[in-house]
Amino acid sequence: MKKILVTGGCGFIGSNFIRHMLSHGKVEKIINLDLLTYAGNLENLADVEADPRYEFVRGDVCNFDLAAELMGRVDAAVNFAAESHVDRSIIDSSRFVRTNVAGVQTLLDAAREAGLERFVQISTDEVYGSLGPEGRFTERTPLAPNSPYSASKASADMLVRAYHHTHGLPAVITRCSNNYGPYQFPEKIVPLFITNLLADKPVPIYGDGANVRDWIFVGDHCCAIDAVLRDGRPGEIYNIGGGNERSNIEITRLLLAELGKDESMIEHIADRPGHDLRYAVDCSKIQSELGWRPAHGFTEGLRLTINWYRDNAHWWRRIKTGEYMKYYEQQYGKRRQ
Numbered sequence: 001m002k003k004i005l006v007t008g009g010c011g012f013i014g015s016n017f018i019r020h021m022l023s024h025g026k027v028e029k030i031i032n033l034d035l036l037t038y039a040g041n042l043e044n045l046a047d048v049e050a051d052p053r054y055e056f057v058r059g060d061v062c063n064f065d066l067a068a069e070l071m072g073r074v075d076a077a078v079n080f081a082a083e084s085h086v087d088r089s090i091i092d093s094s095r096f097v098r099t100n101v102a103g104v105q106t107l108l109d110a111a112r113e114a115g116l117e118r119f120v121q122i123s124t125d126e127v128y129g130s131l132g133p134e135g136r137f138t139e140r141t142p143l144a145p146n147s148p149y150s151a152s153k154a155s156a157d158m159l160v161r162a163y164h165h166t167h168g169l170p171a172v173i174t175r176c177s178n179n180y181g182p183y184q185f186p187e188k189i190v191p192l193f194i195t196n197l198l199a200d201k202p203v204p205i206y207g208d209g210a211n212v213r214d215w216i217f218v219g220d221h222c223c224a225i226d227a228v229l230r231d232g233r234p235g236e237i238y239n240i241g242g243g244n245e246r247s248n249i250e251i252t253r254l255l256l257a258e259l260g261k262d263e264s265m266i267e268h269i270a271d272r273p274g275h276d277l278r279y280a281v282d283c284s285k286i287q288s289e290l291g292w293r294p295a296h297g298f299t300e301g302l303r304l305t306i307n308w309y310r311d312n313a314h315w316w317r318r319i320k321t322g323e324y325m326k327y328y329e330q331q332y333g334k335r336r337q
């Protein structure tokens with residue numbers, strides 16, 4: 001795929017993916033369509049802005065005419081655009097349905113009209129719901145989304161499946177576990193806790209901190225998407241994960257140790273409503289079919305991430321003002337026990 005439309009490329013994973021594709025020299029052109037919501041940030045791609053292969057277009061994935069025009073200039077599209085934070089979907093899910101469901105339907109129609117060679121939908125392991133202490137999600141695990149966010153992502157997956165089945169659209173779905181790394185908006189646990197600790201502020205753990213996620217370094221996720229874009233089979237789903245399960249309290253202790261802080265920085269607050277207990281992903285399909293494997297160990301990836309936030313304090317300090325602080329108070333103010 002020489003010319004690619006990336007939607008949502010100014011967010012965390014999308015910006016890492018664009019940098020990955022440009023730096024590996026595999027593309028002639030990348031168009032980045034992004035609405036620049038609170039989570040989208042042009043600074044995330046400041047270092048590639050001048051690359052002649054890169055073009056930014058500010059716009060909405062719900063705008064069919066714009067999406068169809070841009071898709072007419074590329075071979076493939078990778079859709080990262082989404083409302084991505086579970087806690088925000090609990091406060092208000094309307095934007096999640098608009099962007100994550102109606103936006104995907106719009107992109108699928110535009111992809112049909114443009115006759116794209118490949119459409120990659122970036123989904124999530126959260127569509128499978130929650131696991132008990134045993135087992136892992138495979139691509140055949142039934143969908144059982146528990147939050148408004150994961151319900152919107154599962155709805156999009158159903159649309160992608162239907163467009164492949166009905167219209168023969170060459171679409172592929174990836175379902176990845178929790179990412180961490182540079183440029184992640186400091187509302188998700190890893191960047192929130194790192195930046196709070198760097199600013200000598202407490203870290204708010206939901207409930208007892210026993211919930212488990214399967215962590216993957218964002219660069220490893222980008223390599224997996226690259227492989228799926230090139231060689232994934234249309235109509236298929238590929239799980240992606242780090243094979244790296246950690247409870248929230250374990251992650252918190254690691255961060256405290258790396259940043260030279262003690263447990264007095266931990267603040268246990270009221271639990272997330274409907275909080276999924278455990279995610280763990282079986283990635284044997286992408287490993288055997290496409291030869292992908294994560295390259296970063298967790299301690300190594302976490303150190304890279306901590307160093308990035310340390311070196312880029314201007315990036316997160318500018319975000320953690322104004323609207324962000326209002327959100328923080330709304331999200332955390334009433335939950336302190």
Ligand code: NAD
Pocket residue numbers: 007008009010011012013014033034035036037038039040041059060061062079080081082083084085099103122123124125153175176177178179180185
């Ligand atoms: P993010 O919130 O950092 O970025 C989302 C981007 O989408 C932002 O740049 C935002 O401006 C843009 N956007 C939002 N609404 C838009 C619209 N209507 N039109 C155009 N652009 C719009 O998200 P992220 O963490 O980078 O996640 C990217 C994708 O990966 C999402 O689809 C998410 O569901 C999925 N995912 C994320 C993770 C994770 O751990 N972060 C794991 C698995 C899957």
Ligand code: DAU
Pocket residue numbers: 084085086087123124125126176177178179187188189190192204205206211212213248272279
């Ligand atoms: O699994 C993939 C998903 O991972 C993606 O689809 C989502 O876009 C992404 O946001 C992420 O969802 P989570 O809800 O798992 O991520 P979050 O960082 O919000 O929370 C991770 C765990 O940490 C979860 O058990 C809740 C807990 N948590 C989170 C925050 C923000 C806390 O204990 N305190 C917090 O302040």
